[in-house]
Amino acid sequence: MSKLLRKPGKTEMRDGITLVHDVTSENSSLEYVNFKMVDLAPGATYSEELGKQECCIVAVTGKITVSDKEFTFENLGTRESVFEKVPTDSVYVSNDNTFEVKAVSQARIALCYSPSEKQLPTKLISASDNGVEYRGKGNNKRMVHNILPDSDPSANSLLVVEVFTESGNWSSYPPHKHDQDNLPEESFLEETYYHEMNPPQGFVFQRVYTDDRSLDETMTVENEYVVIVPVGYHPVGVPEGYTSYYLNVMAGPTRVWKFHNDPDHEWILKG
Numbered sequence: 593m594s595k596l597l598r599k600p601g602k603t604e605m606r607d608g609i610t611l612v613h614d615v616t617s618e619n620s621s622l623e624y625v626n627f628k629m630v631d632l633a634p635g636a637t638y639s640e641e642l643g644k645q646e647c648c649i650v651a652v653t654g655k656i657t658v659s660d661k662e663f664t665f666e667n668l669g670t671r672e673s674v675f676e677k678v679p680t681d682s683v684y685v686s687n688d689n690t691f692e693v694k695a696v697s698q699a700r701i702a703l704c705y706s707p708s709e710k711q712l713p714t715k716l717i718s719a720s721d722n723g724v725e726y727r728g729k730g731n732n733k734r735m736v737h738n739i740l741p742d743s744d745p746s747a748n749s750l751l752v753v754e755v756f757t758e759s760g761n762w763s764s765y766p767p768h769k770h771d772q773d774n775l776p777e778e779s780f781l782e783e784t785y786y787h788e789m790n791p792p793q794g795f796v797f798q799r800v801y802t803d804d805r806s807l808d809e810t811m812t813v814e815n816e817y818v819v820i821v822p823v824g825y826h827p828v829g830v831p832e833g834y835t836s837y838y839l840n841v842m843a844g845p846t847r848v849w850k851f852h853n854d855p856d857h858e859w860i861l862k863g
């Protein structure tokens with residue numbers, strides 16, 4: 593199996609806390625982005641002390657209460673399934689802070705991390721704060737919920753978005769990359785994809801490849817898998833009959849999302 597592909601685990605951390613994914617700089621080639629997906633049983637509490645990392649806590653499904661040293665945000669979360677296709681609530685917590693997530697109901701939370709030195713205010717990112725964007729045409733249509741886009745100055749290096757791609761469509765297409773620290777032409781952002789499919793037996797194809805094809809992996813991605821994108825183009829194709837969801841975490845030396853389209857396929861945008 594590709595080193596870029598991670599199957600979901602079910603590691604019981606403590607009573608009521610199950611680790612589904614844990615992508616770190618120690619167990620991946622990523623230097624900027626770290627990612628956890630955690631399931632919480634009702635009443636379970638997950639807490640963490642942040643060093644020089646910032647974290648966006650996303651209420652992927654279910655209801656949670658999030659608190660740090662100063663604030664408490666109660667009853668966050670808007671959906672029991674991501675395929676309700678409504679934005680959800682998140683909380684940004686900066687470096688050198690601690691946070692606690694308590695499950696009000698059965699909940700799945702995404703913990704999206706990136707480097708941070710300058711402590712910023714803790715921020716509730718309500719569902720209604722998410723910018724909803726419709727991208728693409730023809731069979732490249734997708735809907736994007738901008739949870740923590742580069743237009744929001746609340747974070748130092750972290751970007752978080754979620755994307756819905758309907759049956760028979762492609763997203764992150766035409767293929768684009770952001771693996772060069774060369775602004776204003778292109779930014780360098782590592783990326784993770786946490787995928788879900790509806791219905792859940794579905795799969796999508798995701799290719800991660802570079803111009804020189806020194807990296808060229810085409811993966812069959814199933815429900816709850818993670819794809820790691822250290823560099824390269826990273827298009828996603830969704831078969832007929834299925835809806836794709838993915839949560840993206842991006843981070844790099846500069847918090848700007850400036851991608852470069854694969855010149856072989858950019859003509860598609862001109863049609």
Ligand SMILES: O=C[C@H](O)[C@@H](O)[C@H](O)CC(=O)O
Nearest residue numbers: 727734753755763764765840
């Ligand atoms: O670079 C960002 C990620 O590849 C996705 O968020 C992508 O932009 C989604 C899309 O536009 O299809």
